[in-house]
Amino acid sequence: MKIRSVAIALIALACSPQASAAPDGAALYESNCAACHQVNGGGIGLPLSASKLATVSDNYIKSTIRHGRIGRIMPAFPELSSAQVDAITAYIRSWSGVAGPQYPDTPLPGDRRRGGSLFKIYCSSCHSSDGSGEGLGTGVTYSRGRSFAVMPPAITNPGFLASASDHMIKRVIMLGRPGTAMKSFLDVGLRDNDFNDLVSYIRSFEAKQRIPSAAAEETEKSPALMFDSPNDFATTIASIKSAIEGKNFRYLPDRHLEKGLTESGQVNRRQMTIRYCNFQQLYKMMRVEPRLGVGLPCRITVIENDDGTVQLIAMNMRLIAQLFNNDQLLEFAEELHEIQLDIIDEALL
Ligand code: HEC
Ligand code: HEC
Known part of the structure; x- marks a missing residue:
């Protein structure tokens, strides 16, 4: 629970430095x-x-x-x-x-x-x-x-x-x-x-031209997208991986969320980040905006809460790409965003 809120706070901090300022x-x-x-x-x-x-x-x-x-x-x-x-x-x-x-x-x-x-x-x-x-x-x-x-x-x-x-x-x-x-x-x-x-x-x-509708923007405002999984921790991870492969993406070796943050013996094994990519897609995006490197490859984090429920957390690619205000990048991010949602949809079946 604690690490989850820290992770979300970090993402929120990285994406909206002014979010909590009093409106002066x-x-x-x-x-x-x-x-x-x-x-x-x-x-x-x-x-x-x-x-x-x-x-x-x-x-x-x-x-x-x-x-x-x-x-x-x-x-x-x-x-x-x-x-x-x-x-x-x-x-x-x-x-x-x-x-x-x-x-x-x-x-x-x-x-x-x-x-x-x-x-x-x-x-x-x-x-x-x-x-x-x-x-x-x-x-x-x-x-x-x-x-x-x-x-x-x-x-x-x-x-x-x-x-x-x-x-x-x-x-x-x-x-x-x-x-x-x-x-x-x-x-x-x-x-x-x-x-x-x-x-x-x-x-x-x-x-x-296309401008996102106000309603779509409203639901897309959060930098982190969260989903409840109907399955247990191991099944959720396995189904995300198979959905990733189904999309012709590769996933990188497993990584626990706390890796590098805590001593290796104490890493919480019920929090796993699955990193995946399609190198062609990455290359296209990095050529448009090299600063995007900090947010790539794509990742979906799976967390098991104390009460046994399992949740997925993914980055809101569309929102993050909007911060760069670059049409071409937005188009690629849009593509990746849809793929990411497809993978999550499939994994949650
Ligand atoms: C000689 C150059 C010039 C010509 C010719 C010109 N504009 Fe402009 N236009 C400008 C500039 C400079 C501004 C920005 C001024 C400002 O808002 O401070 C501007 C601003 C505008 C804006 C406001 C846009 C905004 O973001 O606020 C509109 C609308 C506009 N022009 C329409 C037209 C139309 C229609 C014509 C032809 C009938 C025209 N302009 C001819 C130079 C020109
Ligand atoms: C990085 C530079 C930059 C920053 C930061 C920026 N603007 Fe602008 N702004 C511009 C430029 C350039 C335009 C002209 C748009 C164009 O090129 O068509 C503009 C246009 C505008 C206009 C339209 C003016 C008109 O005549 O129609 C408004 C209003 C405006 N900005 C307000 C803001 C406000 C408020 C902020 C801060 C929240 C802000 N801008 C931050 C560069 C900037």
Whole structure:
């Protein structure tokens, strides 16, 4: 029992350094955001200026913190609690002295094709032809075009689309963002239906991308996945191994959980970690993100409690990969996550 809670505490600690901090918005901003956004923005992140805050809702800020901009520099912060996200948002909001606007969630009617043509003429020089913002003033790497004090963001990014309502996007295009290259397109002579068409075009990228649903995220928040086994300790281990082989994975020599932590004579033999891998898969992932080495190979730990019940503990690969905010890695982790759940499903039959 004791070692189990220590192990879980260690995993939790490694994955969410802020989990237990009291929600002090200023301190959380300082430790999570200021490195890029400084105070009021500037730096690497987009400015969070008073004029911008007057045009974005609190929900937009909260959702941006949660989802980040996958594949860009802006990280997702799935490990922050709702109270912490609220505290950071309230702190940022306090810079502007005005409450955030509320936008209706209703979609705007528009002609996506026509919007696409307008986009090519008026927007793609900065936001790139597909809105990804790649190319000029890129936010993909830490460099940016010399001509931009503020880089053009990725406006087709799933994190942006999940956060911004149609009405907010329209307002940005109409009014621009003072002090940046994003000017008001009212001044250029675009009209109301042009703005709606542009919004429809930008929104159409949403269907091409995937963002985890709120419900799925809720159940997937824990860094450790735990399952009760219907079988005894030895049977559970044997069935996990056969499920691993069934998936064309190999498992490494048995290792007791406490190995290396306790003198060998005192190791608890009722706590076993089964490490398994498929070298091709590992290689693919390590090439994308070498830091992932700390979490690999995959492992499932089997524990027999004092009352004889047996439990499995596995790492939540999907959640851990999300911390790296890297699309390609997420895809591989997703694959491994499913395989891991299959193995556990089969072992628990
Ligand atoms: C590693 C750098 C980095 C960190 C850390 C970071 N951001 Fe960002 N943030 C960015 C970048 C870069 C963008 C622009 C997104 C793009 O490139 O499309 C951005 C965009 C945003 C936006 C959207 C602004 C707009 O104009 O729409 C908000 C809001 C935001 N960040 C808030 C935060 C908050 C709050 C935190 C801390 C919890 C944070 N960011 C941490 C780099 C960062
Ligand atoms: C000259 C370069 C330039 C052009 C042209 C341009 N933008 Fe921008 N755009 C920017 C920059 C820079 C920002 C970031 C400003 C900020 O938020 O601080 C931005 C921000 C935005 C945002 C807000 C995104 C966010 O993360 O907050 C939207 C939406 C947007 N632009 C849409 C458009 C559309 C649609 C067009 C064409 C009608 C367009 N832009 C043309 C440079 C440009």
